[in-house]
Amino acid sequence: MKSLLILAWRNLWRNKRRSLITMSSVMFAVFLAILFFSMEQGTYERMIDSLVRYSTGYIQIQDVMYDEEPSMDHSMLLDNHVWSAIEKEAGLIDYTVPRIEHFALASSGSISRGGFIMGVDPDAELKLNDLPDRMLFGEFVVQDDPDIVVAEGLADLLRVEPGDSIVLLSQGYQGVTAAGIYRIKGIIGHSIPELNNSVIYMAMGTAQWFFGADHRVTSLIVMPHDPGQTNRIAQDIGAQLDQEWYQVLTWEDMLADLITLMQFDMAGTMVLLAILYIVIAFGLFGTILTMLMERKKEFGMLLALGMKRMQLSLICFAETLLISLAGAMAGILLAIPVIAYFYYFPIELSGNLAEALIDYGFEPILPFSTDPGVFISQARVILIISLGIGLYPIYSIFRLDMMKARQ
Template structure:
C-alpha cells in the first residue's frame, strides 16, 4: 500500500464522524492556543526583564577586577587603558561601555538621599541603555552636569538647572565632594533606578571619586544572547593573565535567573495540567475510535490486510487528527501573539503601580520565539502518540472471530 493511500484512508476516516473530529481537534486546538499564548507571554516578559536588567545594570557580560564582585568598592576598580592593551575585541559584542559606579549622598536644599552614581561614556551608554531616550526634561549629558532619575528629582525637588551636591568616599578613601548642575531628568521603567540613579560623564565621575583612568566595570551587550557562553569563554581567554575577570548576567544577577526559572516551571505545571485534561479527551476519542471499529478491523484482517498495515492506517488517522488540532491552535494563536508582540499590553492605574512596585515595567510583552509554537506542537504530538499506543495494542491483540461478532 502506498503512502498516498494510507493518507487518503486516514483523512477520510477522520471525517467519518465529523462532529467528534471537530470536538477533538478543537480541544487540542484550544490547548495549543492557550499554551502558546501563555508561553509567549511568559517568554516575552522574561525577555523584557532580561533586556531591562542587562541594559540598565550589567550588560550581557561585564569585566571587573577579580575582587570587585565580592566587594563592590572603588578600590577594586581597574585601569581602562590596561584593558584596552589586552585587546578583547570580539565580533559577538555589539556595544561595550566603561562604567565607574559607586554610592554617594545627593543633597539639594534640605533633602538628602543615597544614590548610585555612575560615570558613563555618554555616546556609548546611549547605544547600550538608550539612556538618551529616557530624558523627560532637560537634555542628555555631554561633558558636564548630572542626569538624575525622575523619582530622585521629585524627592530632592531638584529640577533642570538646579545644582545638586554629592558627597562620598573616593578611591583609596579620599574624600569625594562635588556639585553638579542637573542637565536632564530621566524616567526609567524600573522604579529602583528612577529613585536612585545619577549619571555623570566618566571623566567627571573619575575626578569626583579621585579614580583617574579607572573603571569598575566594562559592560558588553552581545548581538545574540544565545552566544553568551561562547563570547564569555573567548574573552575570558584574553583576560587569563590579567587581574580582571568576566562574568555573565546570569552570574551577576542569579536572583533574576532563579525568579525566571521559578515562574517558568510554575507556568509549565499549568500547561501540563491543561494537557493532562486534554489528554483524557484525546484518549476518549481513541477509545471510541477503536471500539466502534473493531468489527471493521476484523473485516480488514479477514480479507487479507495485515495488522501492521491497519496500525499504520490508524496511526495516520491519529497523526492527521493531531496535526489538524495543533494546526487550528497555531492558526488561532499566531495572529493574536503577532498583534501583541508589536502592541504589548500596557497596564495603567493600580495594575501599573503593582508592576512597578515589583520592579517591573508595567507592560505585558509577547514573544515570537519559534520555540513558543513548535514546543506546543511537539508536546501535543508526543501526548497523541503516547495515547495512540492503545489503539495499536488493541489492533495487535485483535481476535478476528470475536471482532466479526462485534
C-alpha cells in the same frame, strides 16, 4: 506510506463533528497555552532586555573581586590585557561599553537619598540603549560633561529639577572621599522602578575624577553581534584573561536572582498549563478510544485481507497525530495575530495590580513575546501527548483478536 497517510486522514473525517470538536479542544488549549506562555515570556524578555540594555549588558569584564564586593577599590584599569582579549573575539563582538558605577549619597537642601552613579561614555552608551530618547527634561550628558542627569524618581524624591544642583558623597578609589556639587542638566525616565528611583548619569571622565579613579572602570560591557553566542564569547574572553585579576560574567550570572524568581514564577504557569493539557489529553484519548471501538470489525476485516498489524497500527497512530497536530496548528495560527497585536500594543495595567508589579520591579504592562520558541514549545507538548496517546492504538491493534473482532 503515502496511501496509508491518506487513509488515516480520510478516517478522521468519518465523524466530522467528533473530529472537529476534538481538534477544536486541542486548538483552544494550544491557543490559551501560547497566550499564557507568550505573556509570561514577554514580561521576562522585556525585563531582561531593559536590565541588559540599561544595566548589565550581555557580558561584563570586571575586577575579580568586584562582583562580591562592589567598591572603587575593585575597579580595574582598562589596559592592554583587556583590549587584546577583546580583540581576539573582534569578529563576534559588536561593541564595548565602559562604565564606572558606585553608590553615592545625593542631597538637596535637607533631603538626602541613596543614589547610584553611572559614569558612562555617552557615545558608546548610545549604541547600547536609547537613553537620550528617555530624557523627560533637558539633555543627556555628553563627553566630559561636567553636569549630570538624574532619574525622574530620584529627582522627585530630592525635589529637584533641571538647573538645580545636588551634592554627591561617596567613597572613591583607595579610600579617598568622593564629594562634589553637580548641576542637573536633565531628568530621565526609566521604566524599571529600581533604576528610576536611584540612577544619576555622569560623563565617564567626570565620574572618574569624582571617584579619584583616573583611567579606571568598574566594568567593561561587551555586546555580541548575536546574543545567542554570549556564553561562548564570555568563555573565550575569560580564557584569555588572567583569572587572578579579572572575571567575565554573563547577564545570567549577574541576574541570577531574577532568573530564579522568573523560573519560580514560570513553574506556576507550567502547573496551570499541565492541568489544561491533562484535560485535553483525556479528551483526545476518549476520541481515539471511541474510534477504535467503532472500527473493531473493520480492523478484523483489514487484518483478514492481509494487512499487517504494523501497517494498521501506523494508520491509527497517524490518525492520532493528525488530529492533534491539525488542532495544534490551528491553535498556533489563531494565536499568531492575537499575539502580534499584543506585542505591538501591550496591555497596560492599572490599580493595585499595577502597583504590585511596580513594587516587584516589573513594568505595569503585559508585553507579549513573539519568540518562535513560545509556539514551538506548545506544538512540542501536543506532539508528545499525541505520541503517548498514539501508542494505545498500536498496543490495542497488536492485541486484537482478529476472529473475535470480526464477529
